[in-house]
Amino acid sequence: MPAYLPRLVDDQLTRGLRSAGAVVLEGPKACGKTTTARQQAASLVRLDASPQLRVAGQVDPGLLLAGETPRLIDEWQLVPEVWNAVRHSVDERQASGQFILTGSATPTDDVTRHTGAGRFSRVRMMPMSLLEQQRSSGEVSLRALLDGEAASSAGSDLDLLGVAQLLCRGGWPGNLERELGDAINANRDYLATIAGADIVTLDGVRRDPRKVSALIFALARNAGTYVTNRTLQADITGDGQNLAPRTLDSYLDALARLWLYVEQPAWGQHMRSSAQVRRAPKRHLVDPSLAAAALGATPEALVADPETFGQLFESLVFRDLSIYAQAIDARVFAYQDTAAELDAVVVRGDRWMGVEVKLSGRAEIVDGAASGMLRLAERMRTPPSALAVVTATGPSYRRPDGVVVTSILDLGP
Incomplete structure (x- = not known):
C-alpha cells in the first residue's frame, strides 16, 4: 500500500469527532474519503462490499453500529436507515466521536432531515489540491x-x-x-x-x-x-x-x-x-x-x-x-x-x-x-x-x- 498523503480535512475530521457524536465525511467518489476516515477510525464496515450486509442492515441497522469507536460506516447512503440508527445511538451514548459516516452521494432530504443539534458534524471533502499532491510549495x-x-x-x-x-x-x-x-x-x-x-x-x-x-x-x-x-x-x-x-x-x-x-x-x-x-x-x-x-x-x-x-x-x-x-x-x-x-x-x-x-x-x-x-x-x-x-x-x-x-x-x- 502506498504511504498515506495527509489531507487538509484530517484536522477538520478530528475537530468534528471532538465536537459531535458523529461526523459525516462527504464528497465525490474516489476522492479519498475512506482512506482518510480509516486513519482515525477504530473499526469499520464497508456497505459497498457486501450485498448481504446491506440487506441485513436495512432490516436491523443497529447491527452495523457494533464495534470500537470511532466506528466507520463507509458508503452509508446505501443503507439510509443507518442515519436514524446512528442518531438514536448518539443520543443514548451521550459521547463525542462515536461514528464516521462516509458517503459519495447525498440521499434525499427526507432521510437526513432529523439531524439534531450536536449529533452530526459535516465535513466536505474534495479531490486533492496541488499542495496535498506535494506539487505546491505552500509558501x-x-x-x-x-x-x-x-x-x-x-x-x-x-x-x-x-x-x-x-x-x-x-x-x-x-x-x-x-x-x-x-x-x-x-x-x-x-x-x-x-x-x-x-x-x-x-x-x-x-x-x-x-x-x-x-x-x-x-x-x-x-x-x-x-x-x-x-x-x-x-x-x-x-x-x-x-x-x-x-x-x-x-x-x-x-x-x-x-x-x-x-x-x-x-x-x-x-x-x-x-x-x-x-x-x-x-x-x-x-x-x-x-x-x-x-x-x-x-x-x-x-x-x-x-x-x-x-x-x-x-x-x-x-x-x-x-x-x-x-x-x-x-x-x-x-x-x-x-x-x-x-x-x-x-x-x-x-x-x-x-x-x-x-x-x-x-x-x-x-x-x-x-x-x-x-x-x-x-x-x-x-x-x-x-x-x-x-x-x-x-x-x-x-x-x-x-x-x-x-x-x-x-x-x-
Missing part, C-alpha cells in the same frame, strides 16, 4: 494574505505543459502513481460510470446516460463561467440530445448530489455603488480533470488552445482555493457587476480578498488584472485585506501597488 498562505501579509517565492521550474499535465491528471489519489495517459483514461471511465450507473443507483430514477453525458459535456465546455440553463440546453441540443427545463434541473440536482457538479456562489455584500450585481453562480465540475476528460483534451491540446486552458485553469484555482479556504474557515465566491468582475472572492469573517486568475504572469497581463482590481476595490464599502493575481507559473511577490502575484504552485492554506 504563499491564504490565511496570511487575508491577514494582510505576503510571502515571496522564486517559484517552481514547472512550465505551462507541466501545469496542463497536473490539470489533466486531476486530484484523484488513485491517479497519482499512474502514467499520465492511464490517468486520463481513468477520468474518462469515471465520467462513463457516473452517466451509466452511479446517477441511476443514486435514487432509482432512470436517467438517459446519453443525456447525462451531454450535460456533463456542456458543463465542461462552460466550466468556470456564469452559464445559464438556457445555454446548457442549447449545448445539449447541439450534442443531439434534448432536456426540458424541469428535467435539466433534475439532472443538475442529481450531479450535485453525487458531488460532481459544484457552484461558486455570487458575492456582492460590500458594493457601494448602485451597479447591478450578478446573483447567479459560476458553475464547475468538481475537478478540472473531469472537464478535460469530457472535452477529450490532452495537455498538449490545452497548451495549443489558451482560451480553453485558461478556462479550465480557473476551475483548477477554484478547486484549490475552496480546499484551502475550508481549512481556514473561509469561503470562496465570485463577483461581477455591470462594470467589473473578480474571478474569486475569498471571505473569512469580516475580511475579504479579491482574486484574478491568469495563465500567464507576463507583466502586461498582470498589470491589466491588477489595475482592474484596484479600481473595483475603490468602489467597495469595505476595503480588501488583499488583492491577488493567481498565475500558472512564475515567481510569487508583492507589487509596489500592493497587489500580490502568486503562482498556484506556491499557494496553500
